């Protein structure tokens with residue numbers, strides 16, 4: 095069976111390459127705007143012209159799929175590649191399996207209802223396209239060629255025209271590689287209060303992350319720092335959730351942590367049923383005390 099992995103980021107490609115090695119005889123990688131080294135038997139790259147956007151790479155990706163004829167396509171579900179994946183699945187007539195947690199030659203285990211449950215499914219036809227979130231296959235061994243072959247961009251019919259663009263500030267933190275992660279939630283009423291969590295994180299050598307509302311609601315934290323079914327999936331040694339209620343959509347991103355600690359002022363918060371160590375208290379008093387004691 096041949097697998098095609100499509101990614102914008104090397105780390106995601108490494109994880110998907112390792113997962114594909116578990117069931118595919120041949121793995122082909124396609125980097126959109128990036129060299130993917132050491133993850134597949136064959137590595138292709140398409141560079142998106144300055145006057146086109148990543149979503150317009152779909153025509154190139156469909157042409158590569160036609161040439162390679164993969165039975166499984168694994169896609170890094172960035173916002174931009176999700177659009178490409180939809181077009182590709184329609185073009186290939188592929189079954190689509192999103193939020194995959196485990197992959198085999200016959201099917202996949204995936205999240206459903208926004209992470210409330212897991213199910214095992216199999217495609218009826220010969221071709222399946224799976225989206226694989228970061229961190230799911232973290233640490234799995236990978237191998238492959240470092241030689242990257244540039245593929246010509248195929249201009250699609252009806253491309254999107256970029257009218258204006260403004261660069262966003264990106265965090266350079268690699269949460270997937272962090273052993274210890276502090277996750278801040280809506281228990282932080284003001285942005286300034288996050289300093290309390292940052293002090294604790296500095297004391298214990300942790301990276302800072304958050305729940306989705308702090309990234310996509312208030313915008314206090316970068317988008318790439320939120321954890322969960324629609325954010326990053328992590329498996330750190332330690333996760334410390336502070337002022338986070340423990341909703342499934344968030345916890346599914348950390349429930350593979352070695353140990354989970356929680357601080358919440360509500361003793362009935364759902365996170366206390368999911369953590370290894372829980373501390374009931376107001377973060378405004380608990381965090382300074384913890385940082386001072388450490």
Ligand SMILES: Cc1cc2nc3c(=O)[nH]c(=O)nc-3n(C[C@H](O)[C@H](O)[C@H](O)COP(=O)(O)OP(=O)(O)OC[C@H]3O[C@@H](n4cnc5c(N)ncnc54)[C@H](O)[C@@H]3O)c2cc1C
Nearest residue numbers: 279280281305306322323324325337338339344359360377
């Ligand atoms: C389709 C879908 C996808 C989603 N994907 C994600 C995702 O990927 N990641 C994600 O995080 N969420 C996701 N969500 C949102 C998710 O359902 C929750 O709404 C969110 O995770 C809750 O964030 P929170 O725990 O910070 O806030 P809340 O649920 O509001 O919890 C705040 C907690 O802080 C506690 N608290 C308040 N004040 C203090 C204090 N002073 N000291 C200590 N504790 C205090 C409260 O008791 C409460 O338990 C998704 C939702 C949907 C519908």
